[in-house]
Amino acid sequence: AxxxxxxxxxxxxxxxxxxxxxxxxxxxxxxxxxxxxxxxxxxxxxxxxxxxxxxxxxxxxxxxxxxxxxxxxxxxxxDPKRVYYLSLEFLMGRAxxxxxxxxxxxxxxxxxxxxxxxxxxxxxxxxxxxxxxxxxxxxxEPDAALGNGGLGRLAACFIDSMTTENIPAWGYGLRYEYGIFAQKIIDGYQIETPDYWLNIGNRWEIERHEIQIPVTFYGYVDRPDGDTPTTDPAQWIGGERVLAVAYDFPVPGYKTTTVNNLRLWKAKPTTEFDFAKFNTGDYKNSVDQQQRAESITACLYPNDNFAEGKELRLKQQYFWCAASLHDIIRRFKKTQRPWSEFPDQVAIQLNDTHPTLAVVELQRVLVDLEKLPWAEAWDIVNKTFAYTNHTVMQEALEKWPVSLFSRLLPRHLEIIYDINWFFLQEVEKKFPDNSELLSRISIIEEVYPERLIRMAFLAIVGSHKVNGVAELHSELIKTTIFSDFVKFYGPSKFTNVTNGITPRRWLKQANPELSKLISEAINDPKDDFLLDMTKLTKLAEFADDHGFQQRWNKVKEDNKIKLADLIKNLNNGEDIIDREHINNTLFDIQVKRIHEYKRQQMNIFGVIYRYLAIKNLLEQGASIEEVEKKFPRKVSIFGGKSAPGYYMAKLIIKLINSVADVVNSDVAIADLIKVVFIPDYNVSKAEIIIPASDLSEHISTAGTEASGTSNMKFVMNGGLIIGTVDGANVEITREIGEDNIFLFGNLSEKVEELRYNHKYRKSEMPSELKMVLNAIESGLFSPENPNEFKPLWDSIKHHGDYYLVSDDFASYLATQELVDQVFHYEKSEWIKKCILSVANVGFFSSDRCIEEYAETIWNVEPVKPE
Ligand code: PLP
Incomplete structure (x- = not known):
């Protein structure tokens, strides 16, 4: 009752x-x-x-x-089992x-x-x-942009699907005052400005004044009985105290009255007062210190796939984990069940390692506050948590200095040491006398001058399941960064759940015209296909139907016009895109965070190559019509933010804009190429950009992109992909058929060898790339400062070409040529590929992901409204 x-x-x-x-x-x-x-x-x-x-x-x-x-x-x-999805980012967009x-x-x-x-x-x-x-x-409505990119948007798609599927679920995150910065492009350079998204208030949130949870930092550990073992209950006397206030966002599901909750925490000062300071007359200082509490949730760290290692970031993580766990435990305790039933009632999913402290915090609560024996507590912890890995790239793996932990979270450090001690005992038992293995697998990395805590290892040890986010990636983590753990635990602890996206936002909302065409074609007037995407397979019947192809193409054209309008608006009313030829201009789009591994540099080098080749033909006396036959009309559209401190990514943005300046103003090429950089890429812009693509680029160095999710969005919106054999591109190919995707480049198995070659042998650079780099070096795109882009060509020519641009460039260009051929000379084939792709994209609905998580990791059942 x-x-x-x-x-x-x-x-x-x-x-x-x-x-x-x-x-x-x-x-x-x-x-x-x-x-x-x-x-x-x-x-x-x-x-x-x-x-x-x-x-x-x-x-x-x-x-x-x-x-x-x-x-x-x-x-x-x-009182069913509930899922708690802990994510430091929720990239919700508009509500x-x-x-x-x-x-x-x-x-x-x-x-x-x-x-x-x-x-x-x-x-x-x-x-x-x-x-x-x-x-x-x-x-x-301003975008709720509380995330960097794929990881944060995944969390947003997941809470949509969890609700739609009637899964009892809560999202827990932080209510940053400032989301991801707004990007301005000034003279071709990225300038960051603060995103104060709460400027006009927020009508979607419900502030819960009544839920204020104290969170402590710093201080020391008190042991009443002197030197009792650290695995016994101890008391942590914190030095700094702040309050976590709950803000709730109702999350609606599709065709259900279930509404789940996204709870975001804001930090605020306690009302306790430092009387010592007050009495010494230092009133101002004591208020200032209180004020600093709010800085904890002031700002989202703007890095994607990069761990910055700042103290405030660790404070954010603990603040959020402590408050969320407290809330979860309070809810559990209301039922008066014994602690042993906690894992039957609670599943906590760690979205990347950012919330790994929750593992340690639960162990602390159970041992120190609830006085459970260590082993019993650890068993509960382990059955409760599961961890999703999002990357194999070293620079993105979180490692925190032990010294920072010992200051900020002294009791947690003790607990981590104990977790590690018990874990290493087990490893030693299974693999005796293998000190190398012990040091490799240890949660503590012994490096000079500072010992580091490997958060991914802690997350693995603290969880009962670990998953990657696409098949290729899930295999890769088992053979590379976590291979020792597979040896120790066996392979069954590691699993795959391929990412997905919600078709409600990314098809129905972003592309209402295509959605309507689909529902008419498959005779589904109530849009049930948005719940059961296998219904889309019926579309295949129309793939060759000329009339249907024309209607399909008209939807695409209308969406391209909408994007052209957006670009015009962003360009102060000046039209960059030639409206008259919009239908036979190929919209080639790459929008995502700017990162060397995502290889926007290779894309823009491809554009430069095309430009130089056109100029060459014209110089040799070819007419524009003749040139157009070989290089048909194309708009290359880029968008994405660079982390503010990521020098190379910022230089890539500058190069794209400099190339745009030169190419777009060159009347000799008669609009055959246009280059556009759309500033401030975010969810709302994605909703306009993605439905307008003919071709999108997902061209990461093989083995670096864990999954990608925009690739799925582009396919769901009837665009084709040029991509490497990486991340979810592999499964997209499996689902839609290899005839309907333009794959190129080296496979991940070759990457190590190619990198070795660059380092120790002479690798040959393709002539096309030489031509491109020569043009950049000549100052064609930076006449005032010919050396402006030196770091870009140096990274390829002299620093080992880590991202293997020179190895993939020739096949990239050849594949682009094939794209041109099909788009311009076999348009009906092209549209057929698009229709067949959408017909078979159902697997990538995030509903399917959530079903897999629910069944294989969380063991939770839906609770349907009566
Ligand atoms: N940023 C935004 C605004 C998005 O909507 C998406 C969608 O997938 C991403 C980033 C992730 O893109 P990608 O998978 O290409 O990295």
């Missing part, structure tokens, strides 16, 4: 006034105007688009909160449009009774009647 504070005799009154959801246009209008006039204190005389956005959001949120409450009550009553799509119950007749409308269309019509355009209203 659910406890309630309300006396029995009062409940009838509560039930009589039960808050109702709006169900129709009338209901929405009513709620909308109510919120304009009361919550916003405005009226019809001063309700602008922003006020309309706010009022619509609050009205929609009301509905979600009603279902949110019901979901939580249902779960409290049934309103997604909520309108997801929360829609069955479509209802419109006011004339002549059409069935889903919630989104109903609200659209209502807003229209009230004097607003839905598009303008939606555009008011």
């Amino acid at each position: 659910i406890d309630t504070m309300i006396p029995l005799q009062s409940r009838a009154l509560w039930n009589k006034h039960k808050v109702q959801k709006f169900e129709d246009a009338e209901g929405f209008d009513d709620r909308f105007i109510h919120h304009v006039e009361t919550t916003l204190a405005r009226s019809l005389y001063n309700c602008d688009d922003l006020a309309a956005y706010e009022s619509t959001s609050i009205s929609v949120r009301d509905n979600l909160v009603i279902d949110w409450n019901k979901t939580q009550q249902r779960l409290t009553a049934r 309103l449009d997604n909520a309108l799509i997801n929360m829609g119950s069955e479509p209802k007749p419109n006011s004339n009774g002549d059409e069935l409308l889903g919630t989104r269309d109903m609200v659209k019509d209502s807003l229209n009647d009230l004097g607003f355009r839905l598009e303008d209203v939606l555009a008011q």
